[in-house]
Amino acid sequence: MKKRMCLLKLISYLIIVSSVIFSCSNKANNEKIKSDYEYIKDYFETKHNFDISEEIKMVIIITQNGCPGCNKSFVYFTISNLNLKNSVILVTSDGKGLDISNLRNLDGNVFFDDEICSGDERELFSNSSVIFIEENAIDTIVNIEAQTINNQFTEILSK
């Protein structure tokens, strides 16, 4: 009888302890979860002291990852066709895999960070893309991909 009581006590204790642990870890996770928009906003504030205000409608990510020709075309497309007034450009290329000389001389909100890859946990900055922002949230992300690059340029222009 005494043994059974002991066992019951132990089981109850384990249940209570594990419930407390699980509830704590869930709470901690909930607190940690940020939206992708907040993640981007925090990144620009922390790293570049730049505020993604309501005026900013496009975050343009230029990388040297993936198809080299596509990234090259995307730089040309960005400089020649996009209205950069309400945009911010993040260049993650270090200049060896993509010619970034024209981006260095570009007026506007252009930032360079070739060390971002190791810290980009969500991989939001790992591919060349345009992130459209609407009402403090991400509206659409258009990734630049080799097989459908012209469609992506059309889609970006139509936004």
Add this chain to the structure above:
Amino acid sequence: MRLILILLSFCVWVSCENKPKLSDQTITVERNLIIKFNPKFAFYPNDSGTFIESKDGKEYFYFCNQTTERELKIFSASGDFVSTVSLKNLMRTIIEPFTISVVSEDTIIFNTFYTNEIVAINKQGDVWFYVKIDELLPDSLSNKYEFWSNAHKWGMKSNLFVLKSWPTYNLIDDKNLDYAERTLMYYKCLYNSPHFLIITDLFSANAKLRMGVDDLYTDICNEDCLFDEIPCYRLFNGILIFFSEYSDNLFIIDIDKMIIDKNIQIKSNYTKVGNDAIKIDKNNLKLQMDYQNDERIKKGRISNLFFDVKANKYLVLVTHTKYNADFLKHSYIPKYFSIIVLDRNFNQLGEILFDSNKYNPISAIMTDSGIAFEEINQNNNEKYEKTYVSFKID
């Protein structure tokens, strides 16, 4: 209790067995020099190397940024900056250079892919040699192949230029085939094509060109496999050596007969070497290609080959299958890599294990003071400063 003790002893024994050993008994390795360079730009490992300048017999290092800075910088063997070669004139001649081979400060050779051009510039950056390979080839071979050189030293001393060749995709002219069928047909065509172009006396008016080694992949895989890869060959002392990520062999090629003379199997104590090429499944080709792109570079394979002139030994760099979890996300750096040492007759002498947390196997340069690796976690003062550590192997 006794059982637990036996199990514990077994675990300790197993862990000791797996502990990397630093050197084999038949060879010795010694950390030799630490050299720092600051080219003040980013560069790919393939755009760096050494050359011996014939004018003074000294060794120099070069680092090149072709894309943004368009400069090649030369340093002394002690890391002092010597000169900058501008690539601006070169860029007016060709659309995009690809691989670099520095023979001397006045013979800096660039090779383009797709457009099959070879260009040489001098230290002032002036183009003094330009040729379109297709114009030198007979009509039967012209405009049917693409040529890609190795980024490492060409066989200038033996007056040989070696390029890897691929048939152009346009050779598959049956428009009724779908993508998977065309791909399968292309691989069959590639399998049975000449794999090398050898040019003798390139800079003279009487350059001689030969294509051959059609059976390069016969011992590696079947013709219906995905086996394409970047050029993996080196030319040392007039001997052409090919290696493949799909094989554990070095293939010694007889340049005169344009055939494989012999195979040398490479064995590692730590990793499987070489991976089987996947047989093409026409219904799942895209998935197979994605899988191959993602997975193949994570597997154990021969990834570089050097010849240490002072030690008179071949050094085969083998990357291992085990990977650092920290690196997995954005780059594929193995946990360990080995240098397998062969004598001049290709007898395997031993294996030296390196830790990829300390040395970068992708950034390796053969120097006069031994094989040098870029140090990881360097305490450099400036952003683009690089520290290399050389190892003397005897």
